[in-house]
Amino acid sequence: MMAKFAKGLLFGAVVGAASGLLFAPRSGKETRQKFVDELDEWTDLKEDFTDKLDHFKESAQALQVAAEIYIDPFIEGLNRDIENFNFQTEPRIAQINEQIEKIQSELPEMPKEN
Template sequence: MGKFSKGILFGAVVGAASGLLFAPRSGKATRQKFVDELEDWSDLKEDFTEKLEQVKESAQAFQAAADMYIEPFIEGINQDVENFKFQAEPRLEQIQEQVEKIQTELPEMPIEE
């Protein structure tokens, strides 16, 4: 638990205890108020624990979905790139041959300055 969280918890406990001790109530009313506050804090802790568990479950489900979909997606993209290379390489060779043919068939052009 971080220092800030410990400080908040300590402050809440001290504040609640001070409020109960210095409250203008009878002892019975003060004890009942204290019991009610403890029950409220207990309920709050249970709610927080449940929400935290839901967040953990959601994170695990997200991780499982990511593991299931991301790897096949990347593999698909890599396959598409390879297919493109396979299709582009012969065309690039044809273009290179045409450039060489043009260069050999055209007379050299004088460079004007």
């Protein structure tokens, strides 16, 4: 999808530049030279864009490889940490609930407000 967009953008830019040069009020020789200069400039821009796109693709592939290497172990470690946390907190929560029940049973009943 990105490649189609880039090609369309490049094509539109070239056609627009060529149209502007062809309809400019210059002599034929000046117009041809201007066209050649612009074409060289656009060629350089296209090559630069292609190089950057290739670099982006390489970076995206490297990121994907790194993600495949590190994400699964990270998730497994995180799940182990959560399980350990739950294992440690469940008895404490039970103790707290027992204390709450004990306090509630020892408190006198409060009159309800209407």
